[in-house]
Amino acid sequence: MKRTTFTSVLLLLMGLSVFCQESNFNKLDSLFNHLESHDRFMGSLALSENGKTIYSRSIGYADIDAQQEIDEKTKFRIGSITKMFTSVLTFMAIEEGKISLDQPIADFFPNIKNATSITIGNLLNHRSGIANVTSRPDYLLWNTQPKTRQQLLELIEQGGSVFEPNSKGEYSNSNYQLLTFILEDVLKDSYANLIKTKITEPLQLKNTYMGSPIDPNNHEAFSYNYDTRWNKSFETHMSIPIGAGAIVSTPTDLNTFSTALHEGKLITNKSLKQMKTFEDGYGMGLFEMPYFNKKGFGHNGGIDGFTSQLATFPKDHISVALISNGTRYSNNDILIAVLAAYYDKSFNIPHFETIEVTAEDLEKYLGIYGSKQLHLKLTITENEGNLTAQATGQPSFPLEAVEEHAFEFHQAGVRLEFNPKENTMLLKQGGNTYMYTRE
Structure with missing residues (x-):
């Protein structure tokens, strides 16, 4: 009788584990749907356990001009x-x-x-x-x-x-x-x-x-x-x-x-x-x-x-x-x-809300910024109504306006918060914050 009860409890726990994982995989589907609907990512992913694929997802286009969608066969x-x-x-x-x-x-x-x-x-x-x-x-x-x-x-x-x-x-x-x-x-x-x-x-x-x-x-x-x-x-x-x-x-x-x-x-x-x-x-x-x-x-x-x-x-x-x-x-x-x-841990689905800005709005942020914390200057420029940042010796990257005076580059997890009156800017990345001042 005890052995039967123990087996029943074990099966119940195993069932709950599978249910939690399926629930989390459904949330993963929501993440990829969100990335796709906001045109943030094109590509393919696979997760395997003991050599067998237990989750996979592909979104976007292998060839945009031909409207050829990415699938599990895409290389x-x-x-x-x-x-x-x-x-x-x-x-x-x-x-x-x-x-x-x-x-x-x-x-x-x-x-x-x-x-x-x-x-x-x-x-x-x-x-x-x-x-x-x-x-x-x-x-x-x-x-x-x-x-x-x-x-x-x-x-x-x-x-x-x-x-x-x-x-x-x-x-x-x-x-x-x-x-x-x-x-x-x-x-x-x-x-x-x-x-x-x-x-x-x-x-x-x-x-x-x-x-x-x-x-x-x-x-x-x-x-x-x-x-x-x-x-x-x-x-x-x-x-x-x-x-x-x-x-x-x-x-x-x-x-x-x-x-x-x-x-x-x-x-x-x-x-x-x-x-x-x-x-x-x-x-x-x-x-x-x-x-x-x-x-x-x-x-x-x-x-x-x-x-x-x-x-x-x-x-x-x-x-x-x-x-x-x-x-x-x-x-x-x-x-x-x-x-x-x-591993049945929590994760967040990102927000991609942006606000409309004009070239005139962006003028107050333009310039070269330096920091005493990082020996890496940032040059902020405007191109066709969009803000662009470039660190010394590195490629430029586009910024999206997400709040008043705040811009983000989601691909690298970068957030820039400007204070035009003080000629300062905060660079936030990876949980760290760096103060920059306009030269």
Whole structure:
């Protein structure tokens, strides 16, 4: 009798858990409906548990001109999540005895500055000091044109070094471009074919491959940037990012890949442990992605108008992947909402109310603002009746009027509150507030 009662209570608790999760997933649907109705996000998301998708959602258009809607078959450029694949290939080569973590890159690239002091391990965890080739001032003048291996090497060599090898960590796409060349040399195959034969075919990832010019007839999405309306972005030529950011995939495939990685289906536990060894916030192709007391691992990505995030929580056997081809809202906030829904925590649906302003209204806010708290000036300008902000050395971003004297950029969670009479402005982001004064 006691055993029957206990079983009944257990089944009741399990039923309540499933009910709560379904209720939260319904709220997730409301979030995506809200984002879609306010034209804030285009893309696709998938959440898997024990290797099976338990929630997915796609909204927006893969091709706005053709009115081609995004669905679960739509493929996107994933940007730097590609580095996870490149790291896995690197550890496969290490396990085969082709290379080692402490091997100097002078064995491959003797003309790179400090090549005798930089190791393959330093490339993996961004401790090489090699300048980031995609940060060159002239990058956007040639990124849509094909580059040969030799041309890329020359550009990397020209960039030189920005710090002594292994003295600190600093993100550089050049590291993973060089890893691509090393892998092709030691494994004697193209990067595209290595991805295919060593990862996608064994895992049956039918929608993951090295990218090429975007083909909408192959269910590939274009990317877009927003400036009062969605504008199609340029296309970086995939001969440039290669193993640093050239893979195309879907959220479902990314979850399958990351789950397999953490289940030991691709590399050994020893290699995975090395990937998950962090210095200055950098692992070897991985970032830590915590959620409260939960420990996740993954990567984010961005290329042209595409943005992406992938996280796996090994102890709970869940993976979540989000890829966008156009967003005016924080991908991180969407990811947090998905995790909140799974772990039965509360999350809010954002408000997107705006107020009408004229160019004349905006004149009182224009100028250059400086802060004693942040050594980063903000230039506020007006363009066709819209306010725009630009931080020193960074791209400009549009601001929306949400209240009198208050403007927001939802994608980065930025809020600016102006006091025209005092010539001051408060910048609020990530729970922090910074005082700015107009010069």
